[in-house]
Amino acid sequence: MKNILNRLINHEMLSKEEAKNVLINISNGSYNPSQIASFLTVYMMRSISIDELAGFREALLDLCIKVDLSAYNAIDLCGTGGDGKDTFNISTLASFVAAGAGIKVAKHGNYGVSSISGSSNVLEKMGVQFSNDASFLEKCIDQAGICVLHAPLFHPAMKNVGPIRKELAVKTFFNMLGPMVNPSFPKNQLVGVFNLELARMYGYLYQNTEVNFTILHALDGYDEISLTCPTKTITKTMEGMLHPSDFGVSLLSQNEIEGGKTIEESAAMFHTILSGKGTEAQNNVVCANAAMAIATVTQCTPLEGFQIAKESLLSGKGLVALNKLKNISPPTPKGGAI
Numbered sequence: 001m002k003n004i005l006n007r008l009i010n011h012e013m014l015s016k017e018e019a020k021n022v023l024i025n026i027s028n029g030s031y032n033p034s035q036i037a038s039f040l041t042v043y044m045m046r047s048i049s050i051d052e053l054a055g056f057r058e059a060l061l062d063l064c065i066k067v068d069l070s071a072y073n074a075i076d077l078c079g080t081g082g083d084g085k086d087t088f089n090i091s092t093l094a095s096f097v098a099a100g101a102g103i104k105v106a107k108h109g110n111y112g113v114s115s116i117s118g119s120s121n122v123l124e125k126m127g128v129q130f131s132n133d134a135s136f137l138e139k140c141i142d143q144a145g146i147c148v149l150h151a152p153l154f155h156p157a158m159k160n161v162g163p164i165r166k167e168l169a170v171k172t173f174f175n176m177l178g179p180m181v182n183p184s185f186p187k188n189q190l191v192g193v194f195n196l197e198l199a200r201m202y203g204y205l206y207q208n209t210e211v212n213f214t215i216l217h218a219l220d221g222y223d224e225i226s227l228t229c230p231t232k233t234i235t236k237t238m239e240g241m242l243h244p245s246d247f248g249v250s251l252l253s254q255n256e257i258e259g260g261k262t263i264e265e266s267a268a269m270f271h272t273i274l275s276g277k278g279t280e281a282q283n284n285v286v287c288a289n290a291a292m293a294i295a296t297v298t299q300c301t302p303l304e305g306f307q308i309a310k311e312s313l314l315s316g317k318g319l320v321a322l323n324k325l326k327n328i329s330p331p332t333p334k335g336g337a338i
Contacts, residue, residue, distance in 0.1 A: 001025075001035045008042045019055025020062075027063055027157030037164050043173040050201055053176060057205070060181040063157040067134045067149070067184045072141055074106040075188035077293050078179035079223035081118065082171025083194040088259035088269050088282070090224050091192065092119040093318070094289035094309075096274055099145035100317030101290070101308050103297050106141065108182040110151040116259065117266035120150050125267035126322065131330030137184070144324035147184075154183040180205070190293045192216040192223035196232060203234040212236065214296045216289075220254075225288045227252040227281075235296075247291060247306040249284045256281035274319045287313055 004014070004022060014022070026036055043052075077095045092109065099105045109119030120130070130150035131137070140147035152162065158174075165172060176198060179191040189211050193199045199217045206213045215234040218226040225231045227249060231242040244251050256279065260266035273282050290312070291305030300308070312318050 001031045001039070005035070005038055005042075008039075011046070013049045014052050014055065016051040016055040016058070019052040020059040021055075023056050023059035023157075024063065026160055027059075029160060031160075033160075033164055036161060037168065040161075040164065040168065040172045040174075044170065047197060048173050048176065048201075050204055053173070053201055054205055056173065056177055057180045060155060060157065060177060061183075063155070064181065064183040065132050065154045065156065067132065067137055067154070069106055069137065069141060069147070069184040069186070071138075072104040072106070073188065073297065074104040074141065074184065074186040075190060075293050075297050076106050076108050076179065076182045076184075076186045077190045077289065078108050078182070079192035080171075080175045080179060080194050080198065081112070081223060082175040083221050083223045085222055085226075085254075086116060086259050087222070087224075087226070087257045088273070089117065089119055089122050089266060090257070090285055090289055091190075092122060093270060093273055093286045094293060095146060096318040096321050097286055097290035097309050097313045098293040099321040100312035100315075100319075101294055102145065103294055104141055105146040105293075106137075106149060106182060106184045106186045107146060108149045108151060108178065108184075110178060116261065117263045120148075121263045122266050122270050123148055125263055126270065127326045128322075129326075129328075129330050132183075133331050136328070136330045140325055140328050143328065144321050146321055146325060148325070149183055151178065151181075155181070187212060188293075188297050189213040190216070190289075190296050192218075192225075192289075194221065194223045199232060199234055203239075207236065212296060214292055216242075216292065225285065225292065226254070226257060227285050227288055228254050228257070233292075242292075242302060244288075246302045247284070247288045248303055249288070249306075252281050252285065257285050274313070274322060276314045276316060276319075283310070283313060 112118030290309035294305035
């Protein structure tokens, strides 16, 4: 690691293979916590290269506990986090709204590191149970339309990194990697990123895969559609810009989509919105993100997707999906949880 750190300090880039090997060595305990923290810090101070990102991704996918959900034309709705906005759990809510609309969802998530409440924090608080058992996950996606892949159960290689990320409490390149390393390898992906540079990197990497994807970045910094400004979109076939008017709604102010200050507040807000009792702003921003998931899978227009999402949310179908998921009990977990 000393040689790698010296090279990085001298502003050198790692090759894809070198990046992959570093992550494999981190996973097998070859480096101490100080070395790992130093390595992570480098990428807070300079941009990651495409080769480095590709190498890190390849390592995590090689090392993960894989689950086969190929029988379902599933989508993952996931943001990188790290945008510093502290919104409520928009993409997680949108996942249940999409599931309520009949879209199969394989939701990859984790505990919050740089935010108050990650998707796993709020889902755990709501009573959702986590497991990496394949039959349990199939049962979830079959009966509830959604399954939750809690990242630490599928990436035991990251057990040496989890505590360091928590102590650092700022975004690292693992925020960038999260949406790209879903262990079920979903056929569709809706991913929000925290800056335009990363959006382009994601676009480049996903172009070389079979994944049907939509990448989102709100121009005022959100890693999802915020409806507070235009949103940059990148798909396999086009780049474009989405405006609130594309969903038939008005521009929002940032304070209308702020989240709770604690996990408890976040969970209460989550349940209120999924019960159809959220504010118009909250409902619209959730439905806009769910709309893009629906549009990614079905190729409908954003407006058509929004109308389908709104019906799912206000009729209680999204809440039904959550309640079904909560009522499915997993077997004893296996593998290495963080």
